[in-house]
Amino acid sequence: MIKDSKKQVRVRIAPSPTGYFHVGTARAALFNYLFAKQNNGVFIFRIEDTDEVRSKKEYEKPILEGLRWLGIEPDEGPDIGGEFGPYRQSERADIYKTYVQKLLDENKAYYCFASKEEVEARREAMLADGQTPVFISPYKDLSKEEALAKVAAGEAHVIRFKMPEGEIKFKDLVRGEISFDGKLIGDFVIARDVDKPLFHLSSVLDDALMKITHAIRGEDLLSNTPRQIALAKAMNFEPPEYGHLPLILDPKGGKLSKRFGATTLEEYKEQGYLPEAMFNFLSLLGWHPKETGSSQNLEKMSREEIIEEFDIARVQKGGAVWSSEKLDWLNNLYIREMDTEELLKLLKKDFIKDDLERLSVQGVPMPSQRSWLKMVELSKERMNKLSDFFAELHFFFKLASYEANDLIWKNSDKERTIENLQSVEQILEGTSPDNFELKVLEEKIMPLAEEKGRGDVLWPLRFALSGQKASPSPFELLDVLGKQESLLRLDLAISNLAASS
Numbered sequence: 001m002i003k004d005s006k007k008q009v010r011v012r013i014a015p016s017p018t019g020y021f022h023v024g025t026a027r028a029a030l031f032n033y034l035f036a037k038q039n040n041g042v043f044i045f046r047i048e049d050t051d052e053v054r055s056k057k058e059y060e061k062p063i064l065e066g067l068r069w070l071g072i073e074p075d076e077g078p079d080i081g082g083e084f085g086p087y088r089q090s091e092r093a094d095i096y097k098t099y100v101q102k103l104l105d106e107n108k109a110y111y112c113f114a115s116k117e118e119v120e121a122r123r124e125a126m127l128a129d130g131q132t133p134v135f136i137s138p139y140k141d142l143s144k145e146e147a148l149a150k151v152a153a154g155e156a157h158v159i160r161f162k163m164p165e166g167e168i169k170f171k172d173l174v175r176g177e178i179s180f181d182g183k184l185i186g187d188f189v190i191a192r193d194v195d196k197p198l199f200h201l202s203s204v205l206d207d208a209l210m211k212i213t214h215a216i217r218g219e220d221l222l223s224n225t226p227r228q229i230a231l232a233k234a235m236n237f238e239p240p241e242y243g244h245l246p247l248i249l250d251p252k253g254g255k256l257s258k259r260f261g262a263t264t265l266e267e268y269k270e271q272g273y274l275p276e277a278m279f280n281f282l283s284l285l286g287w288h289p290k291e292t293g294s295s296q297n298l299e300k301m302s303r304e305e306i307i308e309e310f311d312i313a314r315v316q317k318g319g320a321v322w323s324s325e326k327l328d329w330l331n332n333l334y335i336r337e338m339d340t341e342e343l344l345k346l347l348k349k350d351f352i353k354d355d356l357e358r359l360s361v362q363g364v365p366m367p368s369q370r371s372w373l374k375m376v377e378l379s380k381e382r383m384n385k386l387s388d389f390f391a392e393l394h395f396f397f398k399l400a401s402y403e404a405n406d407l408i409w410k411n412s413d414k415e416r417t418i419e420n421l422q423s424v425e426q427i428l429e430g431t432s433p434d435n436f437e438l439k440v441l442e443e444k445i446m447p448l449a450e451e452k453g454r455g456d457v458l459w460p461l462r463f464a465l466s467g468q469k470a471s472p473s474p475f476e477l478l479d480v481l482g483k484q485e486s487l488l489r490l491d492l493a494i495s496n497l498a499a500s501s
Helices: 023-038 057-069 093-105 116-128 144-152 199-209 219-234 265-271 275-283 295-299 303-309 324-337 340-351 353-361 369-379 388-396 414-429 438-452 454-466 474-499
Strands: 010-013 042-045 109-112 158-161 167-172 176-181 188-193 214-218 241-245
Touching: 010 023, 010 214, 023 042, 023 057, 023 214, 023 241, 023 265, 023 275, 023 303, 057 265, 093 109, 093 158, 093 188, 093 199, 109 144, 158 219, 167 219, 167 241, 176 219, 188 199, 199 219, 214 219, 219 241, 265 275, 275 303, 275 324, 340 353, 340 369, 340 388, 369 388, 369 474, 414 438, 414 454, 414 474, 438 454, 438 474, 454 474
Parallel strands: 010 042, 214 241
Antiparallel strands: 109 158, 158 188, 167 176
């Protein structure tokens, strides 16, 4: 927390549109957003698309939509505007060209004509000698006239920054004091040509000109920091304060991959994880609140509580382990809290639309609104994600075929099972459709179950209604299915048993 600072906090998330929105980038965006909120700051969204080959316009929209799905609304950005735009690097080419040329003119950068093969040979030779591979360009001290003559002649080249050889120290917001030896970094490439900047240059310039005060990002970018600090100072800019977040690891300590679940935010959204649950879960990946209250209070937190509690000083240095089990648990808690009618609308709109269309083609009648609401209420405790709904409760729509003998409880027999199902059927036939409620049905059927044996009555009843060995209780099933459908399924079970050998 830096609430006492006189300078307004300005942070950014700057994804490259080279693929869908990875959960690691989403977590970095969230921590920047929380930091801005904690310090009454500004959260900026910009697109780093200097990689012309890999960057694709179609990836920009899902990234911004993913942010907004999480409830992270940028204060400045490509589709919002702002004082320091444009916010898409491909629209800032003239700015970069000016500064590349300035670095060349001031002898802080130079044209390098070494081929990839020369660079690689130098690297391999140094490694073989047990040295840190640092490329020393033979063109570093070439005169400007000679260099420009080579460029004019069409010789392949890049532009390298002259890295200072002294120690570069900075205080990381997460890791504390860090230092690098500039001599072990070497001169690095900042542009393919005067008008073709690369990541280091464009990122440093954008941060400086957009007045970014804090750059909070993944620790995989830590090795870039001394380069970017040196580059900023060479252009007479004050570098932002840096904070490097722990990497997100799989349960075995490796890089998060599809083996342990989805890796893009879009995939989790499509599976039916709620934005509130994902916001909560990502916030706790590498950060924890003060340890007060119950353990659940430390895990399930509202957006407002997280914003209030967030302190970058509590971000851990070690890797943050992804737990699909924890995400499922959190998502289930948020599902349970949802208004039933709102949850039903969401399910029908985004998660069971195709299933309903398929059943409609098959001529399967749809449940009444009452049954729908009962079904959704029943599913809340069972769903870890909204895409589970149909898989968990498909039997409410259409009863699958089953073996008649599965209706028989343990040591019971066919005749006793038919008799018990017929007794239940008589009770249901004598119950008004308006009274076909869980508690009423339980009161009417339980005396029979106590007399004949719970397993002998309740097992075949539940199996007849669901066709499943694991399902909600028979009274919950009756309550959702209603009188007519329940009697139809009991008739079918009795007929199947009577016809079986």
